[in-house]
Amino acid sequence: xxxxxxxxxxxxxxxxxxxxxxxxxxxxxxxxxxxxxxxxxxxxxxxxxxxxxxxxxxxxxxxxxxxxxxxxxxxxxxxxxxxxxxxxxxxxxxxxxxxxxxxxxxxxxxxxxxxxxxxxxxxxxxxxxxxxxxxxxxxxxxxxxxxxxxxxxxxxxxxxxxxxxxxxxxxxxxxxxxxxxxxxxxxxxxxxxxxxxxxxxxxxxxxxxxxxxxxxxxxxxxxxxxxxxxxxxxxxxxxxxxxxxxxxxxxxxxxxxxxxxxxxxxxxxxxxxxxxxxxxxxxxxxxxxxxxxxxxxxxxxxxxxxxxxxxxxxxxxxxxxxxxxxxxxxxxxx
Amino acid sequence: xxxxxxxxxxxxxxxxxxxxxxxxxxxxxxxxxxxxxxxxxxxxxxxxxxxxxxxxxxxxxxxxxxxxxxxxxxxxxxxxxxxxxxxxxxxxxxxxxxxxxxxxxxxxxxxxxxxxxxxxxxxxxxxxxxxxxxxxxxxxxxxxxxxxxxxxxxxxxxxxxxxxxxxxxxxxxxxxxxxxxxxxxxxxxxxxxxxxxxxxxxxxxxxxxxxxxxxxxxxxxxxxxxxxxxxxxxxxxxxxxxxxxxxxxxxxxxxxxx
Numbered sequence: 001x002x003x004x005x006x007x008x009x010x011x012x013x014x015x016x017x018x019x020x021x022x023x024x025x026x027x028x029x030x031x032x033x034x035x036x037x038x039x040x041x042x043x044x045x046x047x048x049x050x051x052x053x054x055x056x057x058x059x060x061x062x063x064x065x066x067x068x069x070x071x072x073x074x075x076x077x078x079x080x081x082x083x084x085x086x087x088x089x090x091x092x093x094x095x096x097x098x099x100x101x102x103x104x105x106x107x108x109x110x111x112x113x114x115x116x117x118x119x120x121x122x123x124x125x126x127x128x129x130x131x132x133x134x135x136x137x138x139x140x141x142x143x144x145x146x147x148x149x150x151x152x153x154x155x156x157x158x159x160x161x162x163x164x165x166x167x168x169x170x171x172x173x174x175x176x177x178x179x180x181x182x183x184x185x186x187x188x189x190x191x192x193x194x195x196x197x198x199x200x201x202x203x204x205x206x207x208x209x210x211x212x213x214x215x216x217x218x219x220x221x222x223x224x225x226x227x228x229x230x231x232x233x234x235x236x237x238x239x240x241x242x243x244x245x246x247x248x249x250x251x252x253x254x255x256x257x258x259x260x261x262x263x264x265x266x267x268x269x270x271x272x273x274x275x276x277x278x279x280x281x282x283x284x285x286x287x288x289x290x291x292x293x294x295x296x297x298x299x300x301x302x303x304x305x306x307x308x309x310x311x312x313x314x315x316x317x318x319x320x321x322x323x324x325x326x327x328x329x330x331x332x333x334x
Numbered sequence: 335x336x337x338x339x340x341x342x343x344x345x346x347x348x349x350x351x352x353x354x355x356x357x358x359x360x361x362x363x364x365x366x367x368x369x370x371x372x373x374x375x376x377x378x379x380x381x382x383x384x385x386x387x388x389x390x391x392x393x394x395x396x397x398x399x400x401x402x403x404x405x406x407x408x409x410x411x412x413x414x415x416x417x418x419x420x421x422x423x424x425x426x427x428x429x430x431x432x433x434x435x436x437x438x439x440x441x442x443x444x445x446x447x448x449x450x451x452x453x454x455x456x457x458x459x460x461x462x463x464x465x466x467x468x469x470x471x472x473x474x475x476x477x478x479x480x481x482x483x484x485x486x487x488x489x490x491x492x493x494x495x496x497x498x499x500x501x502x503x504x505x506x507x508x509x510x511x512x513x514x515x516x517x518x519x520x521x522x523x524x525x526x527x528x529x530x531x532x533x534x535x536x537x538x539x540x541x542x543x544x545x546x547x548x549x550x551x552x553x554x555x556x557x558x559x560x561x562x563x564x565x566x567x568x569x570x571x572x573x574x575x576x577x578x579x580x581x582x583x584x585x586x587x588x589x590x591x592x
Contacts, residue, residue, distance in 0.1 A: 040512035246376040246539045251583035276585035317513035319542035326546045
């Protein structure tokens with residue numbers, strides 16, 4: 001299986017004097033796989049997700065490379081004539097993250113500033129753009145940088161903060177469709193409705209016109225997922241996407257993600273603190289600790305035969321329904 | 335003697351102009367040194383029950399007896415005095431504390447407010463409390479925002495036990511902690527329970543955690559009790575639809591155990 005992206009020696013430091021959030025991490029994400037990245041607070045798992053999506057802020061010091069192998073063949077639901085699409089030849093994009101693009105820096109290097117405004121490294125969430133961004137994107141001269149929202153779908157932990165509170169959810173999804181697939185508003189809304197059906201929102205016709213606050217946490221996360229997959233991304237990143245949900249809704253969202261990833265042939269990067277949850281979904285598990293990749297393997301191997309003591313400790317700390325209750329270990333009784 | 339007896343408790347809210355029952359005819363008892371868990375999906379009424387028991391909100395109907403007396407009948411200074419015996423720990427201690435306060439200040443407040451120690455004695459009490467929850471007394475001088483999440487939750491527990499309560503309401507108190515820290519905090523809670531015979535009303539959406547520490551469980555659905563009983567028995571063989579759904583949705587690790 002080929003790698004969708006190859007991460008090499010990735011180091012991230014948020015503050016000049018701070019510790020490294022990631023320390024020379026190297027990892028291949030295989031095309032079509034479901035890779036879980038697990039770790040505790042401060043392990044660097046979210047930093048890894050943000051770095052892959054190009055969402056780290058400009059002041060953050062990044063070293064190393066994230067190399068993409070995305071063939072830019074559009075999905076069947078793109079109706080745009082090729083003439084207005086960016087160069088669609090299969091490309092082997094390479095971001096030199098040691099030189100994070102900024103308009104000033106790249107303008108100095110002779111790069112067109114317009115490209116930079118829509119670069120994923122500028123941090124546009126889920127491809128949501130204000131007016132004018134579409135036109136800028138069409139002028140995208142080189143199509144080597146994967147675009148967040150189009151090539152990468154990102155689902156965050158808190159759907160309330162990733163959805164616009166004053167925009168109907170149908171428009172939020174339709175905007176992504178319109179921006180990246182170049183459809184008319186009418187077609188974008190039709191597709192938004194289909195997407196709401198795909199994420200199993202009951203009564204999608206009326207939900208198109210509701211605002212996020214009118215939906216439950218689980219429904220909001222379904223909407224966020226619909227927006228994330230709207231443009232048919234190659235890679236779906238779910239960063240603690242179920243952690244704020246109750247157990248039952250969590251299981252439903254995990255099952256939904258599994259189904260959507262399979263149907264659309266997406267690659268999944270599933271970031272979680274919960275090794276048991278990760279194991280229910282992932283083909284492979286990467287274990288991070290203090291910014292370092294300490295173990296990577298097939299899910300079965302990680303769960304049944306971890307090589308590192310830390311991985312074993314994480315497994316042992318899981319309080320499953322078959323674990324020995326702490327009450328018994330202490331011999332306490334009322 | 336029962337620490338807490340809740341009878342036919344009811345609380346209605348309005349959502350979209352329509353009334354709905356957040357808590358509907360809920361009754362349960364907790365004995366000294368016992369942990370009763372409330373489980374259920376979001377919106378099942380777990381946290382509303384916690385707030386009713388703490389009298390942060392008032393019920394529409396029902397009765398709450400705390401340490402053998404009608405808890406809903408007390409108010410004002412008498413209620414404040416009773417509250418020393420009934421403490422709480424929430425999910426996010428950073429939100430529960432003044433972030434600019436020091437650890438010492440957070441622990442000084444309950445001792446001062448409830449008149450448990452003179453000004454001169456309080457530093458010694460604070461050091462003892464920190465040691466009780468496994469923290470270095472030197473931490474007293476640190477600001478709340480400077481210490482780790484696990485340390486902060488230990489401080490929250492220290493504050494809760496400062497007034498020698500008979501009941502502590504733990505509302506998702508370990509849900510935001512890393513698994514390694516979570517285990518230590520649960521062990522600490524069990525230690526304190528054994529030593530001081532504290533009863534816990536333990537609210538969690540996580541059946542694995544409940545099974546690890548709770549004696550009995552009440553499973554709630556849409557404000558009503560769906561089933562209740564011995565925690566391990568209920569989780570091993572749930573009878574209600576919601577109980578079955580909760581058990582089925584709990585992630586499982588299938589491991590070859592030595």
